[in-house]
């Protein structure tokens with residue numbers, strides 16, 4: 001069975017992970033925050049999911065809040081000018097309703113789904129370059145979802161250890177030896 005490692009347990013990482021599990025892959029997700037930390041943490045964004053994204057959630061069986069969450073039927077945006085008046089304002093109806101589920105509710109539930117479903121594994125730690133190298137050796141495909149590149153300065157090496165990494169990924173960085181071709 002093909003194994004995929006995903007670093008980052010946000011909206012895209014978890015949705016991809018659960019979709020791949022449904023397609024029969026083994027998936028490891030590395031998250032720098034536990035489900036409890038996400039649930040007790042700050043609001044992450046306005047988290048409005050539009051029709052296309054909602055359809056993907058439904059297709060993946062991840063739409064646990066469809067009935068409970070009210071529809072968002074339109075959007076309006078206003079910005080203030082320096083004197084306290086409105087610089088601009090617009091409002092428009094959406095072609096299809098959106099929904100905004102608090103990600104402090106959604107992501108922990110998806111994390112628990114990941115662990116509950118066959119082949120899913122959640123690792124709670126902030127992945128560093130060494131973790132990525134180990135993951136690349138153990139998994140066929142590595143995916144990075146929403147990870148800032150700054151803290152890990154050797155992704156080029158790490159990506160190149162993945163057996164299915166495209167040739168364009170194979171480059172060394174910052175004086176480190178390129179790991180291209182070291183795994184099979």
Ligand SMILES: Cc1cc2nc3c(=O)[nH]c(=O)nc-3n(C[C@H](O)[C@H](O)[C@H](O)COP(=O)(O)OP(=O)(O)OC[C@H]3O[C@@H](n4cnc5c(N)ncnc54)[C@H](O)[C@@H]3O)c2cc1C
Nearest residue numbers: 008009010011012013031032045046047048126127145146
């Ligand atoms: C204020 C604001 C409002 C927004 N509103 C909307 C909206 O209404 N609708 C919409 O569609 N989009 C919105 N967005 C954009 C949306 O939030 C992003 O597009 C989306 O979160 C990207 O998802 P992601 O899973 O790729 O990344 P993220 O959600 O950023 O997830 C990445 C995860 O990886 C974790 N991580 C980072 N480094 C590591 C590491 N080294 N090891 C392990 N884990 C790590 C992070 O903690 C995070 O949990 C908004 C963004 C902001 C800032």
